[in-house]
Amino acid sequence: MEGPELVALLSGRRVAVLTGAGISTDSGIPDYRGPDSPPANPMTIRQFTSSRAYRQRYWARNHLGWRHMAQTLPNAGHRALAHLERAGVVTGVITQNVDLLHTKAGSRNVINLHGTYAQVVCLGCGHTMSRAALADQLEAANPGFAERAERLGGIAVAPDADAVVAETESFRFLDCPACDGMLKPDIVYFGESVRKEIVAQAYSLVESSDALLVAGSSLTVFSGYRFVRHAAALGIPVAIVNRGATRGDDLATVKVDSGCSPMLALLADELSGLMSA
Numbered sequence: 573m574e575g576p577e578l579v580a581l582l583s584g585r586r587v588a589v590l591t592g593a594g595i596s597t598d599s600g601i602p603d604y605r606g607p608d609s610p611p612a613n614p615m616t617i618r619q620f621t622s623s624r625a626y627r628q629r630y631w632a633r634n635h636l637g638w639r640h641m642a643q644t645l646p647n648a649g650h651r652a653l654a655h656l657e658r659a660g661v662v663t664g665v666i667t668q669n670v671d672l673l674h675t676k677a678g679s680r681n682v683i684n685l686h687g688t689y690a691q692v693v694c695l696g697c698g699h700t701m702s703r704a705a706l707a708d709q710l711e712a713a714n715p716g717f718a719e720r721a722e723r724l725g726g727i728a729v730a731p732d733a734d735a736v737v738a739e740t741e742s743f744r745f746l747d748c749p750a751c752d753g754m755l756k757p758d759i760v761y762f763g764e765s766v767r768k769e770i771v772a773q774a775y776s777l778v779e780s781s782d783a784l785l786v787a788g789s790s791l792t793v794f795s796g797y798r799f800v801r802h803a804a805a806l807g808i809p810v811a812i813v814n815r816g817a818t819r820g821d822d823l824a825t826v827k828v829d830s831g832c833s834p835m836l837a838l839l840a841d842e843l844s845g846l847m848s849a
């Protein structure tokens with residue numbers, strides 16, 4: 573454990589944080605890329621848009637999975653970052669997760685790089701609606717579906733609110749109420765890019781901070797890795813807390829091979845008194 577080195581690096585610095593799936597595993601959301609990850613084929617945007625049968629299966633699973641995502645609670649790692657923001661240490665959190673657990677834990681400045689499970693967007697006209705509102709409509713179009721599937725059991729919750737269920741062929745999904753276009757969870761899938769203004773916000777958070785802390789990401793995806801490269805190029809020190817190797821290890825001043833919850837709780841203990849004093 574390189575806890576003392578990590579504390580020494582971040583002491584007296586205003587810290588931007590980048591989080592990935594590893595911070596949410598202690599909340600029961602599996603990490604597709606972690607060392608203990610289950611086998612999975614993440615959906616691509618092309619699969620979604622090119623097949624009606626695929627969308628039907630997707631929405632049937634999502635109709636079940638999103639409730640589990642909505643009921644998930646933040647853990648000690650999320651709470652530690654919210655505490656550090658209130659103490660003036662953390663400037664904001666850029667997250668690759670769509671689970672909203674930072675917001676639920678009380679973090680205020682959160683940049684949801686890949687969107688969230690709680691909103692739905694029309695690919696045709698850009699109309700957005702809450703996932704909860706869509707849930708009511710899907711429930712009305714498929715009375716009893718969720719209860720029957722729950723009784724079958726065996727539902728595994730994945731990072732994109734997908735869930736495993738066998739019987740989906742009778743499921744009725746809905747198109748955009750404004751233009752009849754395709755509705756999609758407002759989540760960035762493989763093959764899609766993060767919106768420019770979101771990326772700009774995240775760069776600006778990194779630039780206005782004295783350090784970048786990466787927590788629970790292997791930085792496999794460029795959408796997160798670019799902020800580590802940006803910080804390193806500007807001479808802003810980078811600290812990484814992650815179980816297993818990451819793509820940013822060579823750019824890190826300190827790397828701690830650890831789960832997020834204990835290490836972030838340690839940081840909250842050690843750092844929160846310093847800035848507010």
Ligand SMILES: [Zn+2]
Pocket residue numbers: 694695696697698699748749750751752753754
């Ligand atoms: Zn539309």
